[in-house]
Amino acid sequence: MITVLGAGAFGTSLAISLARTGQPVALWARSGVTEMQASRVNTRRLPSAPFPESLTVIDALSSMSTEGPVLLAVPMQQLRGFLTEHADLLANRTLIAACKGLDLETHLGPVETIRATLPRAKAALLTGPSFAADIARGLPTALTLACKDAVLGKTLQQALTTPNLRIYRTTDTAGAELGGALKNVIAIACGACIGKGMGDSARAALMTRGFAEMQRLALRRGALPETLTGLAGFGDLALTCTSALSRNYRFGLALGRQEHFDTSITVEGIPTANAVVAWAKELNVDMPICSAVAVLSTGKISVSEALQNLLSRPLKEE
Template identity: 60%
Template sequence: MSVGILGAGAFGTALGIVLAQAGREVTLWAREGAAEMDAARENTRRLPGHALPEGLRVTASVDEAAGADTILLSVPMQKLRDVVDDHGAVLRDRALVACCKGFELRSTLGPAGVLAEVLPGTPQAILTGPSFAHDIAAGLPTALTLACADGALAARLQADLATPTVRLYRTEDVTGAELGGALKNVIAIACGAAMGAGLGESARAALMTRGFAEMNRMATKLGAAPGTLAGLSGFGDLALTCTSEGSRNYRYGLSLGRGAAWSSSDTVEGAPTARAVADRARALGVEMPITGAVVALLDGRLALGEAMDMLLSRPLREE
């Protein structure tokens, strides 16, 4: 069984490592530096300290990676449409598994919506859940959600992509799974900002809890199954992302709270996702005050203290 991975960031590389160690033939497409990575047998830029196994080949050719049985799309959410559109001729009718989280800013669609719009009818799934690339690459135990509306395809992908250290649970609720993966990044920014400003663990716990309520309101409005966000793709990912500096979104929030600079080279999916979610929530009439406060912080319309005052001054109500 062969796997092609488009995107040699930390997560794509980590998946390539663990799949190759489990005996799959893996071809990893790197937009830049493929020859150097293959020669060094390590992704020194994005995932240093983890050797690439013999079964993992790095290539600069999308066509080579796309010749595999299953294609993992491990590119940033805001780049997904361009990659799939540019290489649609070789990706069409392949089983595509999106490994990115978030909403596209220009369309407010998630990865499933983007794939359906660019390559209608192409088999697709989403791989999401609580996971850090360095944990996966190190062989530490991880559990993820594989969401696919086609039950037979989901079962095949689950068997093909599970490894001794990466356990996959499948669901047919694609909407719920992609919403959980996207929305938790916004709440992670809020939690990081609160911790960076020294507001304490209790404030973070409150933001996580009320943020989870926001996530469920949006998911229910869009037709997700009520229990999906209580699983790995929602609550599990929220717990990890809002409590660990291994999360870029949480670290970005910390920098906002501390008034520190942030490197523009580090992808923070939660920032454009927050804006897309806020737009979609307004159109749907869904109340999402934490998301709105994050967008106001990002746009410089509110200082952190003002954002917290806004949230705390909301009308008292039942939980």
């Protein structure tokens, strides 16, 4: 039995993809359970993706199976509190985070948050370039499974692979965490660039220089270079910075166009940018684009001012 905790779009899509193989999957939701049980679809998040027969929707964590891995599809800024609240049920389980970002208070990524909160749990991370709608439709998608325990990583890789979901594995949890977190910040910058009408050439420059920032910080934190150039880093960056399906990119578009953005939509790049700025200062790592996004998201400067600040930096070698 595989259990998915969190019935947002991504958690629901993973549950659907896994259940299509015929294996039993339980999807826990905070609300709307009765409706989903009756309609066999998540009408709020993925209305065009019906549930397979082997997918069960539950409303009580106490009723979930005591065996098999648990996918944590909850927002990064809620992860620590969620683990603390349900520590009695999750303390000794295999927990796979399916969220991206850095905790604004601790600056820890998903795997490190699990380890710090529930040290007896076995922690892993599922990340990479993916949109929930694509996974739910059965479109081909490749993700990275990061787990320090190589043997456990192989077991989880087999358990999570489906006909449309190809899983690669790595033991570099730091690189996978930071690739998935930092690309959201760069996506906001790219969205603002396009929203302001600066063009694709400017976006390409932001993506390239943003990727250099991602590498600088991640390598200082012990990440492997190949992780950043793989699905968890460059792959996710390419997708998130070029598609309006990305919440972070859409937030940037709204900033550039000076349009209202729905505050109920989770934009992980905002708290991550602020965490990164504090972290970079401690490590003495230069992160000008991430710093610009942190200030830009507060409304203290305009997109034009942020761009001018970046362009006025001293010239240097690439």
